[in-house]
Amino acid sequence: MTSSPSFWVQSIVRTICLGGLVGAVSIGLAADAPPKVEKAAKKATVIANAPKPMAPGAKLSPAELAKRIDGHVGALLSQDNFVPSPQCSDAEFCRRVHLDLTGKIPTAQEALSFLEDKSPTKRETLVDKLLASKGYARHMADLWQALMMPPSIENRRLEAEPLVKWLEKAFSENKHWDDLTREVLTASGPQDQNGATTYFLANSSLDKLTDSVCKLFMGVQLQCAQCHNHPFNPQWKQDDYWHTAAFFIKVKAQPPRNNKDTRVPTVAENNQPPNKKLLPESTKKLPPKFPAGEKPTLAAKEPYRPAFAKWITADANPFFAKAAVNRVWAQMFGRGLVHPIDDIQDGNPPSHPGLFEDLAAQFKANHYDLHHLLKSICLSETYQRTSKPYQGNEKASSHYLARMPVKVLSPEQMFDSLSDLFTPAAASPAPSQDVAKADKTETKADKKAEKKANKIPAKPGSAQRNQFLAFFRGEDGADQTEYQSGIPQVLRLMNSPQLNSPAILRNLDPRASASANIDTLFLAILGRKPTQAEAAKMRELVVKADKPMDKRQAYADICWVLLNTSEFALNH
Amino acid sequence: MLSQLLSCGFSRRDALRLATSGALGASLSGWMPVLAKATASAPSPAAKRKSCILLYMDGGPSHIDTFDPKPGAETGGEFSVIDTSAPGIQISEHLPEIAKQMDKITLLRGMSTAEGAHPRAKHLIHTGYREGVGGLSYPSMGAIASAEIGNPNLPIPNFVAVGRSQGAGFLGAKHAPLVVNDPTKGVENLRPLVSAGQFDKRYDLLGQMESAFLKDYQANQGADHKTTYQRAVEMIRSQEAQAFDLSKESSETKAKYGSGRFAQGCLLARRLVEAGVAFVEVNLGGWDTHENNFERVKNLSGQIDKPMAALLADLKDRGMLDSTLVIWMGDFGRTPKINARGEKPGRDHYPRAWTSLMAGAGLKGGRVIGKTDEKGGTVIENPISAVDFMGGVCQVLGIDSSKWYQTPIGRPIRVVDKSAKPIPGLI
Numbered sequence: 001m002t003s004s005p006s007f008w009v010q011s012i013v014r015t016i017c018l019g020g021l022v023g024a025v026s027i028g029l030a031a032d033a034p035p036k037v038e039k040a041a042k043k044a045t046v047i048a049n050a051p052k053p054m055a056p057g058a059k060l061s062p063a064e065l066a067k068r069i070d071g072h073v074g075a076l077l078s079q080d081n082f083v084p085s086p087q088c089s090d091a092e093f094c095r096r097v098h099l100d101l102t103g104k105i106p107t108a109q110e111a112l113s114f115l116e117d118k119s120p121t122k123r124e125t126l127v128d129k130l131l132a133s134k135g136y137a138r139h140m141a142d143l144w145q146a147l148m149m150p151p152s153i154e155n156r157r158l159e160a161e162p163l164v165k166w167l168e169k170a171f172s173e174n175k176h177w178d179d180l181t182r183e184v185l186t187a188s189g190p191q192d193q194n195g196a197t198t199y200f201l202a203n204s205s206l207d208k209l210t211d212s213v214c215k216l217f218m219g220v221q222l223q224c225a226q227c228h229n230h231p232f233n234p235q236w237k238q239d240d241y242w243h244t245a246a247f248f249i250k251v252k253a254q255p256p257r258n259n260k261d262t263r264v265p266t267v268a269e270n271n272q273p274p275n276k277k278l279l280p281e282s283t284k285k286l287p288p289k290f291p292a293g294e295k296p297t298l299a300a301k302e303p304y305r306p307a308f309a310k311w312i313t314a315d316a317n318p319f320f321a322k323a324a325v326n327r328v329w330a331q332m333f334g335r336g337l338v339h340p341i342d343d344i345q346d347g348n349p350p351s352h353p354g355l356f357e358d359l360a361a362q363f364k365a366n367h368y369d370l371h372h373l374l375k376s377i378c379l380s381e382t383y384q385r386t387s388k389p390y391q392g393n394e395k396a397s398s399h400y401l402a403r404m405p406v407k408v409l410s411p412e413q414m415f416d417s418l419s420d421l422f423t424p425a426a427a428s429p430a431p432s433q434d435v436a437k438a439d440k441t442e443t444k445a446d447k448k449a450e451k452k453a454n455k456i457p458a459k460p461g462s463a464q465r466n467q468f469l470a471f472f473r474g475e476d477g478a479d480q481t482e483y484q485s486g487i488p489q490v491l492r493l494m495n496s497p498q499l500n501s502p503a504i505l506r507n508l509d510p511r512a513s514a515s516a517n518i519d520t521l522f523l524a525i526l527g528r529k530p531t532q533a534e535a536a537k538m539r540e541l542v543v544k545a546d547k548p549m550d551k552r553q554a555y556a557d558i559c560w561v562l563l564n565t566s567e568f569a570l571n572h
Numbered sequence: 573m574l575s576q577l578l579s580c581g582f583s584r585r586d587a588l589r590l591a592t593s594g595a596l597g598a599s600l601s602g603w604m605p606v607l608a609k610a611t612a613s614a615p616s617p618a619a620k621r622k623s624c625i626l627l628y629m630d631g632g633p634s635h636i637d638t639f640d641p642k643p644g645a646e647t648g649g650e651f652s653v654i655d656t657s658a659p660g661i662q663i664s665e666h667l668p669e670i671a672k673q674m675d676k677i678t679l680l681r682g683m684s685t686a687e688g689a690h691p692r693a694k695h696l697i698h699t700g701y702r703e704g705v706g707g708l709s710y711p712s713m714g715a716i717a718s719a720e721i722g723n724p725n726l727p728i729p730n731f732v733a734v735g736r737s738q739g740a741g742f743l744g745a746k747h748a749p750l751v752v753n754d755p756t757k758g759v760e761n762l763r764p765l766v767s768a769g770q771f772d773k774r775y776d777l778l779g780q781m782e783s784a785f786l787k788d789y790q791a792n793q794g795a796d797h798k799t800t801y802q803r804a805v806e807m808i809r810s811q812e813a814q815a816f817d818l819s820k821e822s823s824e825t826k827a828k829y830g831s832g833r834f835a836q837g838c839l840l841a842r843r844l845v846e847a848g849v850a851f852v853e854v855n856l857g858g859w860d861t862h863e864n865n866f867e868r869v870k871n872l873s874g875q876i877d878k879p880m881a882a883l884l885a886d887l888k889d890r891g892m893l894d895s896t897l898v899i900w901m902g903d904f905g906r907t908p909k910i911n912a913r914g915e916k917p918g919r920d921h922y923p924r925a926w927t928s929l930m931a932g933a934g935l936k937g938g939r940v941i942g943k944t945d946e947k948g949g950t951v952i953e954n955p956i957s958a959v960d961f962m963g964g965v966c967q968v969l970g971i972d973s974s975k976w977y978q979t980p981i982g983r984p985i986r987v988v989d990k991s992a993k994p995i996p997g998l999i
Contacts, residue, residue: 152704206703340982387789394790406791483796487729488750488760490804495761537780557770561778564801567785568792 023249050075050354054347059365065358065376072355073382073401084381085403090115091528092386092572093123097378098527099571100332100407101127102135103142104416108504108524115529127378131371134172140370141167142412143331147216148184149202151470157256158201158265159191166195177324177368178313181217185309190264198266200253206283210245214291217312219323219344222291235345243289247308269303313368319344321360325373326350329359332377334407334481335398387572393508398481407480407571411472414569415465421502421563423523452489485569493564505559510551514542517555525562596812620895622933622969623845624717626853627838627880629872629902631690631860632734635927636666636917636948640681646945647908650866658938666873669881675938676884676893676931680995682942683926683956685904691861693903693923698738700988701961704926708742708979713965715740715747716987717851720971722747725847727803727810734837735855742979747916749853755836758816762808775805815847816840828882842886843894859902863914876900884931896934897968901961902926908947925951928961930998933968941997954996963992967999 051071054060060068077084088096094114100107106114114126130136145164149155170180187196191427203209214222224240253267288304289295296307312320321342335341337350339358350356359373366372377383385404393402409417474490485493493499504524508517518538522530530538541554562568630984634649641664642648653662656674663671670677687693687702695703698712711719714731718740722730731740733749740748752759764771778801786794806815814820818840829835837854844852861868880900887893905926906919925944931937943953956964964987966973973988 298923306597343982379946386790396740406789406793408793481793483800484744485794485797486746486748487746487800487804487807488748490800491759491808494801494804495764495808497765500765531784534781534784539775541777553770557774557777560774561781564778565781565785565790566797567781568795570791570793572789 017555047072047075047352047354048079050352051358053354054358055359057365058361058375059538060362060373062375062379065362065372066379066381068358069355069377069380069382071173072352072358073380076352077396077400077402080396080400082393082396082400082402083391084401085385085388085393087381087384088386089528090122093384094126095527096404096571097123097127097130099407099413099417101130101139101374101378102133103139103410104135104415104420105525106527107420108520111523111527123384124301124379127375131174131374137168137172140171142164146412148199148212150212151473154204154255155202157261158198159260160198161267162191162195163198163202164195166198171370174371177363178320179368181313181320182309185213185217185312186303186305188267188269190266191276192264197253197265200251200267201255201265204253204255206245206248209248209251210241213248213312214244215342218291218319219326219338219342220319221343238251239284239286240291242284242286243295245283246286246288247304249288250304269305271301315364320354321363324368325356325359325363328370328373330376330479332383333401334405335479339399339479345379363565388517405481408483409569409571410480411469413571414472414505415468418499418502418563419465421504423503480571490564494560499563500560502555502559502563505555508555510548514539518558521555521558521562525559526565526567575932580944592598603639604663611723621721621848621850622895622897623721623849624713624851624897624899624933624965624969625838625841625845625883626713626851627738627876627900628853628858629900630694630855630857632693632903632906632926633859633872634861634865634869634906635681635683635922635925635944636906636919637865638667638873639679639927639929640905640944642908642946642948645908646960647910647947649910651870661938661940664873666870667877669877673881673884674930676758676888677937678935678998679931679940680928680930680961681940681944682951682954682956683901683905683961685923685926685958688904688921688923690903690921693921695738695945696958697901697903697961698885699741700809700959700992701985702718706983706985708983709739709983711741711743711747712738712749713962714738714749714851714853716966716971717774717969718747719743720975720987721969722850723848726812727806728812728815728844728847728849730850731853732841732844732849732851733853733855734840735833735853735857737853737855742977742985752840755833755840756818758818759813762813764808766780771808791862797947812847815843815849818843825886828886829883830878832875832879833881834875838879838883842883842890842892845887845892846890854868855879861906861918862911862920863918864916865906865910865918868918887932893932894934895932897935897965898931899928899965900930905948908949916972922949925949930964930968935968935998956995957993959989959992960995963988964998967994 045157051068054068091111094106095112098104098110103146114122119125141164144167145160149158149160150165170183175183184196184199187194187200189197191197191201199212200209203212211222214220220236222236222244250270251267252270253262253265255265256263287295288298288308290308290311293311296311298304298307311317314320322338323342326338326341326344330336330339330341337352337356338344338348339351340348363369363373363378382401383404385401387404387406389403393400396402398405471492472485504521508520515535518535519529522528522534529535538558541557542551545551545554591640636642636647637649641651641653641662643653643662643932652665654668654671655662656671657726658674658677661674661679663674685693685696687696692703695701695710699710701708701710703710714733714737718730718931727751731747731749733751735751735753737749737751738815740746750759766774766927782794782798785800818826818836821839821843826839829839834856837856841852841854847848856872858868858872880898884893884898887898889895905925909919911920925948941954942951942956944950945952963973965971971987973986973992974990975987976984977987979985
């Protein structure tokens with residue numbers, strides 16, 4: 001018996017996607033042994049002509065750090081003879097940075113005013129504006145809520161809103177990442193008074209919590225060591241797992257037990273370790289000790305979590321800054337410098353080792369300032385490259401960043417973008433002259449129709465949003481560069497009445513010129529104006545129609561087409 | 573080349589990846605051994621593809637009051653027993669039509685599983701793995717069947733669920749169930765909102781936009797998007813999609829299956845399997861009979877009796893029974909002990925001993941594997957764990973349970989855990 005061909009292909013394709021150059025991966029064919037992945041062959045590559053190490057204590061501005069990013073990425077490209085793609089167009093940049101920082105596409109107005117802005121520094125201005133926006137805080141809170149509260153049956157009664165609110169406030173203040181982490185890891189009290197406690201309520205068993213803390217804040221997968229020494233990473237022993245878990249053993253988190261449970265969910269750190277029955281069967285009772293680190297002196301009656309929070313956020317911690325930097329990098333480029341993002345270990349080296357060190361060092365030097373890190377990335381030529389291939393660089397695997405990797409809109413990004421298009425206020429047409437007049441002549445019937453058809457409320461956490469997310473959620477752990485939708489999902493996009501009556505369409509003025517209306521639809525949905533060929537083709541549809549009804553139909557056709565394109569479904 | 577790949581077990585996505593990575597142009601000589609291997613291990617086309625219909629009793633049916641009756645036991649309950657078409661096998665009096673089909677059925681009376689809470693039990697019995705172990709999300713039987721024995725060229729999904737089901741886990745959206753909530757309405761959003769002619773125009777215009785974008789960007793994700801749309805539109809326009817339309821059945825056939833959502837679900841399942849779908853799950857809820865067990869089980873038995881019997885007879889008549897596995901099972905069984913907490917007596921969750929049923933797919937019928945004690949509380953012969961059961965299902969369907977899946981976290985997982993023991997005498 002052999003492994004099936006599709007397994008073979010997947011593994012080999014994956015290797016090639018990973019570059020195939022970093023190391024050989026061999027797949028075992030024996031029926032009863034797991035395929036062996038030879039990790040030893042994977043070693044960090046030394047990149048010729050990479051920027052020289054920074055002076056100790058250097059503190060770079062975002063523009064300076066952006067240059068270093070480009071230096072490192074450029075060195076690997078030229079070492080392997082790949083030509084980078086040129087910088088992206090304003091329209092590409094505007095849509096991309098909106099999706100990456102605020103989780104939704106720009107409105108027609110936002111896109112148009114950016115395109116018409118003549119300032120040479122408008123890209124930087126836009127980045128600053130978005131980082132300071134409510135949309136940024138909401139999007140970051142959304143991303144972290146999903147990570148901190150994994151969707152599971154146990155969590156179905158637990159409210160996400162207190163956590164979302166807490167995170168939104170923290171991100172809108174640009175709370176330093178170390179402070180935020182410390183506050184989360186030591187959170188106590190009732191959930192309605194401290195939203196950060198939700199993290200413990202959502203991971204109320206000791207093993208889940210330990211896995212999550214290691215993954216989210218250290219970028220390491222310790223979970224394999226729960227039952228045995230880590231198979232790929234000799235650094236992690238089973239004892240490390242239970243030493244780490246011991247810091248959380250006294251936490252008492254009481255999520256709601258059933259629908260009748262009306263107590264406010266509360267987290268407390270008790271003096272006593274809990275009843276054995278509440279611990280996972282495999283629990284090894286060991287004293288608290290930092291993973292791969294020392295054993296702190298802790299009095300039995302003293303809380304353990306503050307000591308752990310202090311250790312994890314210390315500048316000397318080898319994991320903390322790297323884990324954050326890698327996650328942020330993945331948010332912007334679709335995958336981490338280390339991939340998978342939560343598997344930072346010697347056997348899984350970063351694509352650009354020097355860059356990884358520099359980013360982590362600068363994140364520390366700038367006091368774990370997420371705005372600084374995100375802005376540095378956004379200002380880099382690397383981030384601002386078009387995703388179109390150039391001079392054969394489509395052959396370069398995506399980790400080279402020869403062109404901007406194409407990402408797939410997450411269900412959240414898709415819903416929030418659609419919800420703007422469906423909300424009458426946000427979907428008002430771009431302020432071109434002839435359309436502006438139309439606003440005043442809106443009839444009562446139009447307003448009524450709008451109210452009725454506006455079935456996609458934007459509120460995060462709304463039942464409709466959750467239902468949409470559940471329906472569109474892809475494979476667990478898939479990265480943003482993988483297309484996840486299946487037939488039921490695209491059937492819904494094509495044919496569901498709820499997704500086919502956008503306000504943007506109803507707001508069009510039938511008396512405005514066809515070109516103006518077509519521009520509005522393109523700007524609202526794709527964030528750009530149509531090409532000449534596209535404009536001509538679309539205009540023909542509208543002009544051919546004599547009756548107002550038929551014109552409406554023609555606009556509906558155009559709208560349907562744009563909403564179902566790859567260009568809309570992807571962040572390119 | 574593409575169709576060759578598809579026919580030998582490559583998924584469309586794999587093939588797509590190969591195509592987009594240039595491998596199909598034979599530019600990489602290193603691919604050739606892989607392709608050769610694939611061709612060599614592909615099943616011969618003569619082997620008949622098997623399908624599966626899972627009738628899932630949501631909530632956990634009382635085994636004692638259905639297929640493992642204990643007449644005479646103090647806790648045997650209110651029902652009497654009847655003989656069946658298989659000599660020596662008796663079942664509840666409220667399943668007279670199924671009794672007539674017993675010659676086609678294997679009763680597995682030794683089910684003994686490890687989870688007693690609904691969500692975890694449903695997960696375990698659908699996947700063969702305990703929920704959340706190793707931080708993974710596991711694929712259910714239907715998703716595995718879709719991936720392993722589904723016809724990749726079928727214009728409709730290979731896993732259809734009438735009502736609730738478990739998802740595809742790490743196998744992803746491609747193998748996720750297409751959920752039909754109301755069998756009389758068929759697939760959601762299958763009909764375009766505009767006329768067929770108008771839809772064709774739209775789709776044509778979309779195609780032009782797509783070509784321009786794909787040419788400019790050469791993005792795999794764009795190619796995946798386009799392929800998924802092609803498949804969906806193929807389904808919209810396909811003959812096979814008519815399988816979802818129950819109105820195409822004769823009133824005579826409909827009458828045989830009876831009325832109600834479950835009956836319609838069974839009929840839909842037969843239509844889908846006939847159209848080539850690999851796995852159909854039909855869910856019937858209400859079996860969580862902590863209170864008023866006897867009245868409710870009698871009523872629920874009435875809901876399954878006629879449709880399930882009609883399904884088996886219909887499959888047989890159409891020559892489909894030998895290639896279709898029919899499974900009846902639930903979350904777990906129910907306690908021998910009759911509780912008196914509510915107004916009317918009930919039975920509680922009981923994973924330690926219960927009954928499931930298999931029929932068709934070449935299995936011998938009219939037999940019982942496994943045995944419980946005089947109260948139905950302990951398995952005393954041939955216990956079957958959830959993993960064993962999963963292994964048995966794979967064996968019957970011709971799925972290689974020793975195959976390894978590469979999971980997103982990099983940990984390889986077997987289709988069925990290697991602790992699975994064969995079900996004695998099943999095949």
